[in-house]
Amino acid sequence: MHCPNCGKHTSSEQKFCRSCGLGLETFARLLGEQLEAEAIVPSRPEAAALRERQRRVERWLGGAALTLVALLVGLTLFAIVYGVIIRQGQWLQGSVFALLVLAAATALGLVFYNESLKEKLAASPAPPPAPGETTAELLPEARFEPASSVTERTTELLAAERPGERR
Numbered sequence: 585m586h587c588p589n590c591g592k593h594t595s596s597e598q599k600f601c602r603s604c605g606l607g608l609e610t611f612a613r614l615l616g617e618q619l620e621a622e623a624i625v626p627s628r629p630e631a632a633a634l635r636e637r638q639r640r641v642e643r644w645l646g647g648a649a650l651t652l653v654a655l656l657v658g659l660t661l662f663a664i665v666y667g668v669i670i671r672q673g674q675w676l677q678g679s680v681f682a683l684l685v686l687a688a689a690t691a692l693g694l695v696f697y698n699e700s701l702k703e704k705l706a707a708s709p710a711p712p713p714a715p716g717e718t719t720a721e722l723l724p725e726a727r728f729e730p731a732s733s734v735t736e737r738t739t740e741l742l743a744a745e746r747p748g749e750r751r
Contacts, residue, residue, distance in 0.1 A: 585615060657689045 585596050588611055592603035596612050661682055669678035 585612065653689070653693075657685065660685055 585594055585608075586592065587594050587601040587604060587606055587608065589606040590601060590604040592601055594601055594608060596615075599609055600607055664678055664682045664685065668674050668681065672678075
């Protein structure tokens with residue numbers, strides 16, 4: 585297993601990367617789940633064909649959902665234009681409301697698109713480091729705060745007794 589942050593080779597039993605300090609427990613668990621899923625659906629030609637069919641169905645479902653949302657937005661805009669602008673003659677209020685509906689639909693579409701991009705990026709594996717490329721980079725010193733040692737706190741308790749002085 586390689587550290588997802590720095591690319592350093594690590595053992596699957598390690599809890600933290602020895603190079604960058606990243607917690608590896610979650611990644612090891614996810615890797616184990618992925619390996620179990622591949623064991624259930626082995627990498628055979630039939631499994632590859634099933635995965636391709638699943639991707640195709642997901643694309644069709646996404647297109648159908650997008651079409652349904654576009655139809656609903658279109659019908660809403662038509663009702664606004666016909667009911668408010670044409671029938672009642674309120675051009676300014678109807679136009680402003682129609683623009684608000686379009687802006688809301690655009691914003692909602694961008695949110696869903698952003699989430700799908702995040703899922704695709706999370707699903708794509710990180711490329712392995714190039715041979716000879718240094719991946720173990722230290723953080724700048726300014727980001728580290730020195731931790732106090734155990735002896736600093738207890739040393740103050742051990743005051744040296746001077747002759748003739750009582751506590």
